[in-house]
Amino acid sequence: MLRLLAVIPLSALTLAFAEPAAAEPLTLVPQTLTEWKAVYGTIEARDRMPARARLSGTLIELSVIEGDLVVAGQELARVVDDKLDFQLAALAAQKDGLQAQFTNASADLQRGEELLKNGSTTTQRVDALRTQVDVLSGQIAALDAQAEVITQQQREGIVLAPASGRVLDVPVARGAVVLSGEPIAVIGGGGIFLRISVPERYIANLKEGGEIRISDAEGPVSGTLSRVYPLIEGGRVVADVEIDGLPDGYIGARMQVRLPVGSRDALMVPATSLVTRDGLDFVAVETSDGAVLRIVVPGQHEQRAGVEMVEILSGLRAGDVVVPADEVAAHD
Incomplete structure (x- = not known):
């Protein structure tokens, strides 16, 4: 890949900036940047409890369908002998x-x-x-x-919900003949979590309590890796992620998850320091000849201390002083 590095005085450009890129000069030093791996996770119910018939007979009443919310002890069906x-x-x-x-x-x-x-x-x-x-x-x-x-x-012909939760499956229909112990409905309760399957080469980076990120309709959300299972099957390891506010409307729904799989040193600047014109990205830096604009190649974005930072792949080096873009005009 061809990387561009240029020092461009403001007199050679006719650029207008709507706002300053940064509030004060920033000396670039290498920072540790986490590398993330995108995988898919599945929303699972913590407990899947069948509501079983305790009496053999005919199912004459069935008051729930898949998706209903029930409370512990609620009557779900009635079997008569x-x-x-x-x-x-x-x-x-x-x-x-x-x-x-x-x-x-x-x-x-x-x-x-x-x-x-x-x-x-x-x-x-x-x-x-x-x-x-x-x-x-x-x-x-x-x-x-x-x-x-x-x-x-x-x-005992009355079938009760064993716990509060959502009805995941109703494998029988009204009028069916059922046996004692046969499940009438399956209840998903005890809360929900995200289960992920990760290639085994990333095992060393999976630590219980580590941060996990997911993407949903409202934006990125962080969670905690709560359990890593020791059994590896098909070259993949299974882990559970605790995330507040997971949607429980669909058990088994898939969501994209980003796992921390490594780290590297990188140079990062505030996102507001980037100026884009004609398809090129610029950052203002201080030199012996005054403030100039340099062409840069931006990379990964990351929030740090509430500030959106951008990795600079090419165009800057450690020790460069990033200044507000309007200071270029002051040195012109």
């Missing part, structure tokens, strides 16, 4: 029969206790009647417990 209703009816009939026997046995026990007071029956007979009452009472309690188990199974 008709056999449970028949079992409850059978238990209720058995209980009615035992309840009738219990009522009769209780009356016999009461009469036996009265006869025992009069000496018309034996204690053994009364004890037998009391045992019969206790047995029937226990059988009724057992039926109540069985009915409560079946009622609890019916309640």
Whole structure:
């Protein structure tokens, strides 16, 4: 590449500058400049939790679709097993029969206790009647417990959201027959992060806590490298990046990421020091003959202490004093 280096007095140019390039002279010294590598990252949910059916049966209600926001404990669907209703009816009939026997046995026990007071029956007979009452009472309690188990199974037909988040997938439809343990919906919760895959040659530059930059619709945003996974597959290493304000509308969306992969020394000037005319870039510098304009080749831009700086690839050297462009006119 042909690099141009020229010293051009203002008298040889008819340039007008709208504003001064810099507020005061700047002596150029080499500065460390970070080299960035552009890769793509994928937005991922921290937790992917399936909302599973706890009861086998027919899915009669489904109240969510993909993309819905849900809160922990929210009802998502309802599964019904008709056999449970028949079992409850059978238990209720058995209980009615035992309840009738219990009522009769209780009356016999009461009469036996009265006869025992009069000496018309034996204690053994009364004890037998009391045992019969206790047995029937226990059988009724057992039926109540069985009915409560079946009622609890019916309640478990309600599928609840395991956590707050966004519904990522609903693999079933209303009216489907589902089995116990089958996922009804997949919830993405616990926050989101950016997962990147980087060529293994850059491993030495990936440090947990390091700065990562991304580009979005509103401009560049910085994040932090939170985790680097030790397993390398296909010559690439996987890492997670924590970034505030990531859009959560689309899990799996790709975003461009810039990784720090090295550093080098470079000469940098404020972006306002550059003057462009006729396709050429100039920077005003102080020389023994006064302020002159030099043709430069600008490179990478970077924000430093709130000031936009530009790398100068050619045209300046360390020790040059960059002055405001209007000082060229003062020396003309």
